[in-house]
Amino acid sequence: MIHVKDKGSVLLNYTLGRNLHPFEIDLKNLPVRKDALILENNEIYDELTKLLSVTTELLAFTPPRIRLRYNRRKEKELPVVFNGKVNLAPGFHPLGKTLVTPETVKVYGNPSLLDSLQSIETVFTEIKRTNKSVIRTVYLQKIKGIAVQPSAVTVTIPVEEFTDKTLEIPILPIDLPSHYTVRFFPPAVKVKCSIPLSRFKYLNEGDFAIRIPFSELTGNASGIVSVRLSEEPEQAYSVSLSPDKVEFILEQHSEHP
Template sequence: MLRLENLLQPFKSVLQKAKVFLRCKRWKETLVFFSFILLALGFWLLQSLQQEYEIEINIPVRYKNVSPEIAFTDTVPSNVTVHVKDKGSVLLNYSFGRRFAPIDADMKNVNKKNGTFHISRKVIESDILKQLISTTSLISFEPQQIDISYSKSVQKKIPVAFNGDIHINAGFQQSGEIIISPSVVNAYASDVILDSLTAIQTVYTEIKDGDKTVTKNIPLQKIPGVNYDPSTVTVTIPIEEYTDKTLDIPVSCKGIPSHYTLRMFPAVIKVTCGVPLSRFKELSADQFSIEIPFANLEQNMSGTLPVELSVKPDWIRNATLFPDKIEFILEQNSHD
């Protein structure tokens, strides 16, 4: 009980000092001072919000029912920049509270050959005014009209590439190639654009804490003037837990002339590599090969030669050899 009182004593002391501080006159004066400052700021803010200001807002343009058989020949505007005037409280709502509906450009009935799609100033202005509060003055907007030139598109099959970063947890590794389905998509655009395209990337995707196979539906990166079919692909990244396996691999040398005898020390190398757990039993020594060309032995005067794997499965990781060099003696046979 005495120990508990000793532990609580510092807290009681701090609490007592806090009570004394809050009772002092200086603290009360400071609190009153800051209260008046906050009150003044509140009145100033209310008064400011009643004054009129001008701001710019962006309203998106949405292109609907665009046939894959047509291609835009120019860059199309993605939004309309609107210049408006109103009280600060209303503009604050425009900036932070309101989400503007897009201006729709419906291209369902356009000619599938060359042509121009037009959205007039009157239509754009009408779509803008529908979304503004009655007290808001529309000063200007840009572009004032939208003219979209298009032509009959050309089709080309283009391979898809994964765009992203893969972060894998310790003890796990990517166990195979990334699979993209479909691996090739149909791209529709003008000849000039398609000639410059060699691959289409997915949107940037980051895989974090990978500890199992990941499958995601990922959209393709948008390129102005290009339509895809399909516009989304399925990406599979095989990830497995890995473990080490050690095998004894003999060193071989082919093409030794009959009048030579080769002695190697050691003649067997220990190979340790990372193996997916699912294929641990599958891995065997006959899937590896360490071969030394005879010419390397003949030209080497030191009697020591580095060794490396000539053949190995492509699904193993981080193969290390011990030792990574051998000593050898090349003896010339005597003739009777």
């Protein structure tokens, strides 16, 4: 509140709010007293007189001194983690990982509080029975005493229709000494997997490999060994082998005929 003295017409303008406007103070220039910034009486007086008519006399104002409490804040850059659940329509799968843009955000707050944070999560988001890629703006979780910039991110979840494909993959021995031979029964197994529709015609036998080390064959009295994939494409889902065990015959020959 301010008290001024002037002619009636000038005072009327002040009453109607035509001549008075808020003034701005650069906080960087204010003196610091412990945990507060201080706007002194003479600085307030100077700023107020700039807003008044030259004929106006400033008699008094309250408060005579302004004390602004503040806390020193630390800045830290943290990765964003998508917190959510994605339910896809039957026959559809996520194509690759969920993308968050930007991947990191800046957070500001008390140093001890920031030191306890390793990442910032989005608010929980559930996506139900979608059959197409998702692009959505998602807000970040609020943490008391922490400011986050920006406060929201863009989450992209690539989705594509998948289909089944079956290939016959040969079984190959590895680390087999030259004086050994091995035969597998059957010599190949059927590999069935679910793959993106767009990759169907490109997926072939060369994308998979089944290799059985010699160490799993020697000393194996049962003549039966489990088979598993040594190589498979990243975008293959629900992979199954048939059969998952095969018989084998390991023969040793003389090293010096």
